[in-house]
Amino acid sequence: MEGDDNLAHERNKAEFDVNEMKIVWAGSRQAFEVSNRMSRLVASDPVFDKSNRAVMTRKELFKNTLRKSAHAWKLINELCLSDEESTIFKYFMDQPGFLDLHWRMFVPAIKGQGTEEQKQKWLPLANKMQIIGCYAQTELGHGSNVQGLETTATFNPQTDQFILHSPTQTSSKWWPGGLGKVSTHAVVYARLITNGKDHGVHGFIVQLRNLDDHSPLPGITIGDIGVKFGNGAYNSMDNGFLMFDKFCIPRDQMLMRLSKVTREGKYVPSDVPRQLMYGTMVSVRQTIVSNASVAMARAVCIATRYSAVRRQFGSQNGGVETQVIDYKTQQNRLFPLLASAYAFRFVGEWLKWLYTDVTQRLEASDFATLPEAHACTAGLKSMTTSATSDGIEECRKLCGGHGYLWCSGLPELFAVYVPACTYEGDNVVLQLQVARFLMKTVAQLSSGNAPAGTTAYMGRAKHLLQCRSSIQKAEDWLNPAMVLEAFEARALRMAVSCANNLKKFENQEQGFSELLADLVEAGIAHCQLIVVSKFIAKLERDIKGKGVKNQLKNLCYIYALHLIHKHLGDFLSTNTITPEQASLANNQLRSLYSQLRPNAVALVDAFDYTDHYLGSVLGRYDGNVYPKLFEEALKDPLNDSVVPDGYHEYIRPFIKQDLRSARL
Ligand SMILES: CCCCC/C=C\C/C=C\C/C=C\C/C=C\CCCC(=O)SCCNC(=O)CCNC(=O)[C@H](O)C(C)(C)COP(=O)(O)OP(=O)(O)OC[C@H]1O[C@@H](n2cnc3c(N)ncnc32)[C@H](O)[C@@H]1OP(=O)(O)O
Ligand SMILES: Cc1cc2nc3c(=O)[nH]c(=O)nc-3n(C[C@H](O)[C@H](O)[C@H](O)COP(=O)(O)OP(=O)(O)OC[C@H]3O[C@@H](n4cnc5c(N)ncnc54)[C@H](O)[C@@H]3O)c2cc1C
Structure with missing residues (x-):
């Protein structure tokens, strides 16, 4: 038969x-x-x-993923797809890529942990994909133990800025999807330090790459962590590494819906459970x-x-x-x-x-x-x-x-x-x-x-x-x-x-x-x-x-x-x-x-x-x-x-x- x-x-x-x-x-x-x-x-x-993913080189696969993502974004706009439709559309594309992290982690992190002003500033840019973001939490030395993260964000009251720094090799961010080659921005998790006191891990919105030519900003070292398990498969994703060398961001880029740092450098802890972070x-x-x-x-x-x-x-x-x-x-x-x-x-x-x-x-x-x-x-x-x-x-x-x-x-x-x-x-x-x-x-x-x-x-x-x-x-x-x-x-x-x-x-x-x-x-x-x-x-x-x-x-x-x-x-x-x-x-x-x-x-x-x-x-x-x-x-x-x-x-x-x- x-x-x-x-x-x-x-x-x-x-x-x-x-x-x-x-x-x-x-x-x-x-x-x-x-x-x-x-x-x-x-x-x-x-x-x-999707028929030839197994025989593509990593570079071909990655470029093809960029092409698919750009085409998907064009169709989503041309056809005026709703949020529900575009989520399902991306799902059926069946191609892991930076879009997943941008929509499922970067945008929700700002929505969930940003203040109203922060949401008003960042979400329209992210929603139009004028900035592309990822979720940079895991480090070379710590993934499961979030409280063990080592990246520091030290408040400098003179400049009203946070200085992001990777003090050790193990503090390098390692794994975030979309970070390696695509993202212009990231929500970065780092230990907040004010007046010499460590307040534990908090989230920050950080620009990583120049919006004109995509080059990493001075003080940022960034790249892809290399080939992963299987032919094709998750290798379409640019999981990346990231190191900060005393990189400065304005104070208002700390996600402050939960806890805050004032202009004077005073830490105002959250009155809600810290786990909301x-x-x-x-x-x-x-x-x-x-x-x-x-x-x-x-x-x-x-x-x-x-x-x-x-x-x-x-x-x-x-x-x-x-x-x-x-x-x-x-x-x-x-x-x-x-x-x-x-x-x-x-x-x-x-x-x-x-x-x-x-x-x-x-x-x-x-x-x-x-x-x-x-x-x-x-x-x-x-x-x-x-x-x-x-x-x-x-x-x-x-x-x-x-x-x-x-x-x-x-x-x-x-x-x-x-x-x-x-x-x-x-x-x-x-x-x-x-x-x-x-x-x-x-x-x-x-x-x-x-x-x-x-x-x-x-x-x-x-x-x-x-x-x-x-x-x-x-x-x-x-x-x-x-x-x-x-x-x-x-x-x-x-x-x-x-x-x-x-x-x-x-x-x-x-x-x-x-x-x-x-x-x-x-x-x-x-x-x-x-x-x-x-x-x-x-x-x-x-x-x-x-x-x-x-x-x-x-x-x-x-x-x-x-x-x-x-x-x-x-x-x-x-x-x-x-x-x-x-x-x-x-x-x-x-x-x-x-x-x-x-x-x-x-x-x-x-x-x-x-x-x-x-x-x-x-x-x-x-x-x-x-x-x-x-x-x-x-x-x-x-x-x-x-x-x-x-x-x-x-x-x-x-x-x-x-x-x-x-x-x-
Ligand atoms: C199209 C193809 C794509 C295919 C994907 C398909 C589907 C996927 C769909 C969507 C995803 C999209 C695409 C992207 C794919 C991959 C993205 C991956 C992104 C990442 O991979 S991103 C990093 C994730 N990295 C972790 O996942 C770290 C895990 N590690 C922890 O999460 C913590 O580190 C923990 C919990 C182990 C210890 O944390 P800790 O040390 O602070 O806490 P501790 O144990 O001391 O607990 C103190 C008190 O907090 C409570 N508590 C803890 N957590 C809480 C929470 N979340 N909410 C409320 N309460 C909580 C406890 O219950 C306790 O409560 P109590 O005191 O009452 O007992
Ligand atoms: C494909 C992929 C995509 C990812 N994307 C992102 C991303 O976008 N952003 C991001 O920030 N991170 C990302 N990650 C990182 C990911 O979240 C971490 O790898 C994950 O949280 C596990 O942490 P770890 O690697 O430190 O594992 P480890 O904690 O080092 O685990 C190693 C072993 O130790 C065991 N172990 C650890 N702690 C304990 C304990 N307390 N008790 C008992 N056993 C324990 C585990 O069970 C495991 O067997 C990604 C990872 C992968 C593989």
């Missing part, structure tokens, strides 16, 4: 309304319409072609969770379509072979990833709501939910990006040998995606922030303060610490209350166990250091509970379309039960479930795989990805894999000539060597 017939046959088997599922996936009919229109706008424009990171972490679902969905779409096209073994008397998607092992690896894509989508929607809510509260000087917002954004960023990176690599393996070809789209997707485990906070460091939050919550349980939000379940500690799961048959694992209770009991018991172990140490910080590995596990268990509970909550909403809710139910329980299977040690060692109940969960999981199987291709069609965005021969909508693999192979520069360059110098001498003299 040809690939196209295979996929058409799969699409006919679907038991639900794919168009309605597209709307659920997008979040609303309007969001679907925008995303569909923007993705096709990008796909139809030859400037956004980390607000840009919190906002980006929130978007990274939604993006995790997009990246996971992309890999799963490729692996699912290809698994339906690919046949291997099982033919009798010359009949057709088995589609590899029919092997239970393939389903057991692939379907939980498909379920994870949907799970991350819905938790991403919820996190966006939480973030909007906390932002409104902060504007009204209500800081009560800030710790919860920090823990959720940090923990979910960590949990979803780790799972997605692993998921993309699993999808590559699910595609067998051809998955290793660049044209499968998976190697480049992995290389672009995997630094998400590190940027915006290393995933372990962030999960430990969740653990700290959990330890605080557990410590306060006896004080009578009922925990709220995502830790509300801890308020039922008495029940959750001693309950036994009442699962008796496989179908009980489709009962939302029973599933939730298992996840709540496991998360709480792991957190309480860490808290009890901590008590054994006289010095709490030392205890925390000793228990880091267990604390990370407790953080992950809490985050998995959040994802499962938000998926279950989604099912309780009004969901339109024939069979759509049923498919989502299957995906939700596949997500939950595969986690039980994967983390069985946690569930058993905390006595949350018995080995028999675990085995029932496995039986139910197998049954869910069978129910999902006829819908698998339609469930990935619901992502509505264009072939341009997928960038994969294996994941093509028409399934026409084999002829296109040949086409791709023939395009490789190595195939330009039949006899390769170097033949005469390096191959022929082997073949034509004089064996008699060689033996002598």
Whole structure:
């Protein structure tokens, strides 16, 4: 059977309304319409072609990224795209570049940390891209430990200026995207020093390059940090280094919405939590969770379509072979990833709501939910990006040998995606922030303060610490209350166990250091509970379309039960479930795989990805894999000539060597 017939046959088997599922996936009919229109706008424009990124030199790739960015900006203006449309348009360009940092970090940092006057001065310039900015926080010596940054900003009352200086090699800014070659400005994080006193890290708007000829301003040394992981991939980005040699900026370029320095050099500390300075990171972490679902969905779409096209073994008397998607092992690896894509989508929607809510509260000087917002954004960023990176690599393996070809789209997707485990906070460091939050919550349980939000379940500690799961048959694992209770009991018991172990140490910080590995596990268990509970909550909403809710139910329980299977040690060692109940969960999981199987291709069609965005021969909508693999192979520069360059110098001498003299 040809690939196209295979996929058409799969699409006919679907038991639900794919168009309605597209709307659920997008979040609303309007969001679907925008995303569909923007993705096709990008796909139809030859400037956004991605087909030869792997064979470009770094310089070609970088220049091509500049060309695409300039073209995108021209179209955004000509077509008068709204903010929502242009964000999605840039997303579907699928080319990491300075635009990401300018729009997602530089502009939000000024919006969030600038005074009204500063916003009025800088935002119109940034919004028109008359200045291009980046977010320069990380240094050669410190990334995770923000308080350990070394760059100094010393106030000079004589000139009413800050003197920015890099006192050591390790204080050089190192990594900021867009810094190396493009940005004219940066929000720079540096230690504020007034009257010889160090007030810790603060943000400053700094001009880096001359607006006439792009040369670095005197006192600034700047450049690109070099080639990164993978062909093409994130190498389109100019991650940079930056050193200051007593470089002066006016006083009004310190971002002063939170704390201030007066003309006399007096430091006026903020009367709001200093952590608001980390607000840009919190906002980006929130978007990274939604993006995790997009990246996971992309890999799963490729692996699912290809698994339906690919046949291997099982033919009798010359009949057709088995589609590899029919092997239970393939389903057991692939379907939980498909379920994870949907799970991350819905938790991403919820996190966006939480973030909007906390932002409104902060504007009204209500800081009560800030710790919860920090823990959720940090923990979910960590949990979803780790799972997605692993998921993309699993999808590559699910595609067998051809998955290793660049044209499968998976190697480049992995290389672009995997630094998400590190940027915006290393995933372990962030999960430990969740653990700290959990330890605080557990410590306060006896004080009578009922925990709220995502830790509300801890308020039922008495029940959750001693309950036994009442699962008796496989179908009980489709009962939302029973599933939730298992996840709540496991998360709480792991957190309480860490808290009890901590008590054994006289010095709490030392205890925390000793228990880091267990604390990370407790953080992950809490985050998995959040994802499962938000998926279950989604099912309780009004969901339109024939069979759509049923498919989502299957995906939700596949997500939950595969986690039980994967983390069985946690569930058993905390006595949350018995080995028999675990085995029932496995039986139910197998049954869910069978129910999902006829819908698998339609469930990935619901992502509505264009072939341009997928960038994969294996994941093509028409399934026409084999002829296109040949086409791709023939395009490789190595195939330009039949006899390769170097033949005469390096191959022929082997073949034509004089064996008699060689033996002598
Ligand atoms: C198209 C292709 C692109 C592909 C990308 C795809 C998607 C991405 C989407 C958007 C991004 C766009 C593109 C760009 C891609 C990459 C950009 C990367 C940019 C960067 O990569 S940019 C640098 C990020 N660099 C970090 O991410 C540093 C991590 N390091 C920290 O973040 C801190 O250093 C921490 C938290 C580890 C310790 O900080 P610390 O030492 O000061 O604090 P400490 O632990 O002592 O905690 C004291 C009290 O503060 C509370 N607290 C802490 N943080 C808070 C917060 N944020 N909000 C509210 N409360 C907070 C605690 O909960 C505690 O609370 P309490 O006292 O109540 O316990
Ligand atoms: C592609 C990419 C783009 C980036 N873009 C930007 C940007 O635009 N702007 C910017 O400012 N920065 C940027 N960064 C920097 C990024 O934010 C940092 O690399 C990140 O915050 C991690 O910090 P680090 O490199 O210091 O890691 P480290 O903290 O040195 O981590 C090394 C190891 O130590 C472990 N570790 C560290 N601290 C602890 C702890 N307390 N407990 C337990 N384990 C610990 C970590 O888990 C990790 O395994 C970017 C990085 C990358 C890779």
